[in-house]
Amino acid sequence: MAELDPAEQIKELSSTLESIEAVLDLDAKRTEIEQLREQSADPELWNDQENAQKVTRRLSFLESEITRVEGIRGRLDDIGVLFELAAAEDDADTLAEARTELESLRRDIGELEVRTLLSGPYDEREALVSINAQAGGVDAADWTQMLQRMYLRWAERHGYPTEIYETSYAEEAGIKSTTFVVRAPFAYGMLRGEHGTHRLVRISPFDNQSRRQTSFAGVDVVPVVEQSDHIDIDESELRIDVYRSSGPGGQGVNTTDSAVRITHLPTGIVVACQNERSQLQNRATAMSVLQAKLLERKRQEEEAVLAELRGEATSSWGTQMRNYVLHPYQSVKDVRTGMESGNTGAVLDGQIDEFIDAEIRWMRSQERDQQATG
Known part of the structure; x- marks a missing residue:
């Protein structure tokens, strides 16, 4: 079977990422981050050490998750430019780099997709x-x-x-x-x-x-x-x-x-x-x-x-x-x-x-x- 055109592969990955972003509800997570930041800025928070650690761990997790998704979205936006550059300059090295990055993106989006499957009643626990x-x-x-x-x-x-x-x-x-x-x-x-x-x-x-x-x-x-x-x-x-x-x-x-x-x-x-x-x-x-x-x-x-x-x-x-x-x-x-x-x-x-x-x-x-x- 012939390999899909890079533009088609990028379009397919972008569609998958959009579905993941919808399931993860990034806007809701950004709202929660703001609320957690307000809580963590309260000096009274550390009167309850266990709750304070829970708040800071949750905040760190959400921030890293947002950063991860945004990072993948940014790389996906850039990969098309890289393929265009390789084609315009007929550069084999740039083309190889673009293909490697495309496979890396496919793997990273696949791992992110798995996260959306964690929907059990206790899955989000430690x-x-x-x-x-x-x-x-x-x-x-x-x-x-x-x-x-x-x-x-x-x-x-x-x-x-x-x-x-x-x-x-x-x-x-x-x-x-x-x-x-x-x-x-x-x-x-x-x-x-x-x-x-x-x-x-x-x-x-x-x-x-x-x-x-x-x-x-x-x-x-x-x-x-x-x-x-x-x-x-x-x-x-x-x-x-x-x-x-x-x-x-x-x-x-x-x-x-x-x-x-x-x-x-x-x-x-x-x-x-x-x-x-x-x-x-x-x-x-x-x-x-x-x-x-x-x-x-x-x-x-x-x-x-x-x-x-x-x-x-x-x-x-x-x-x-x-x-x-x-x-x-x-x-x-x-x-x-x-x-x-x-x-x-x-x-x-x-x-x-x-x-x-x-x-x-x-x-x-x-x-x-x-x-x-x-």
């Missing part, structure tokens, strides 16, 4: 991520730590603040579990597709016979709770343990029993926090993590009831969802979406946007199918 070592012994603990680094690097690449609430170190190497929050609007919408079992195949660095080892880690992603959420927690149904925070190899971090572990007896959900010096602060944070997990559990139960009433099978996204093979070949592949990359080093260094975008598109298509049959 994300609470928990990772737990599963089968595989010391390799699974090491794999859990590799996954923690992958997600933290992904957040760092995007400028998203993170805060580690708890890390339980394994005795030999790696970590048994970790919980951290990604403090960015739509972090939950972006990361919720990562929920499930991640499988690693490699030559074990802990096996003196250099045998191939398969290990597993479970990733759990839930939305951060907000004041409007209502979750009743009966204190009599909680077991609260305090202990001393520990570091790699079991070494003590704090000299006081400031870390807190809370077990919700009816569900068996266990949460912990050890990042603060104060036991009271750790308890408050652990309670917010428990609330988030119970909120997600409640949402899943309500979805299951609705699906049963409609005579549907509930979609289980919490199964094996991605394979990372480092031996005998190099490959990372999503089980559900089919997205694949041979650059395992880049993926493990946090370059997972292609996988996240594919997951968002896949989940949205699943939700549309469910709605169509409902």
Whole structure:
């Protein structure tokens, strides 16, 4: 099939961008930015540190989103001039530059289009991520730590603040579990597709016979709770343990029993926090993590009831969802979406946007199918 004329491609991309701009409602976002700027200029704002940080994070996110869309629109306006210049001067180098920029614009507009698919009830929330070592012994603990680094690097690449609430170190190497929050609007919408079992195949660095080892880690992603959420927690149904925070190899971090572990007896959900010096602060944070997990559990139960009433099978996204093979070949592949990359080093260094975008598109298509049959 013949390649479209550059002018036609630009026209097509411009039309797509117009649709994206309409869905994102940039005028409404500009109005909200002005309101947030007024709030941030109020010296009284910082009397409530948590609310002040929420306001400033939201303001920063909206400003960067507006800048991103306007930047793409400006580049799209300029690309036509670049093609005209290349044609007028019969300049092969300028033409190559214009084609490269056109492909870059196509990719960037595609990524922006994915953002418009984040329309779930909790998608615009921050994300609470928990990772737990599963089968595989010391390799699974090491794999859990590799996954923690992958997600933290992904957040760092995007400028998203993170805060580690708890890390339980394994005795030999790696970590048994970790919980951290990604403090960015739509972090939950972006990361919720990562929920499930991640499988690693490699030559074990802990096996003196250099045998191939398969290990597993479970990733759990839930939305951060907000004041409007209502979750009743009966204190009599909680077991609260305090202990001393520990570091790699079991070494003590704090000299006081400031870390807190809370077990919700009816569900068996266990949460912990050890990042603060104060036991009271750790308890408050652990309670917010428990609330988030119970909120997600409640949402899943309500979805299951609705699906049963409609005579549907509930979609289980919490199964094996991605394979990372480092031996005998190099490959990372999503089980559900089919997205694949041979650059395992880049993926493990946090370059997972292609996988996240594919997951968002896949989940949205699943939700549309469910709605169509409902």
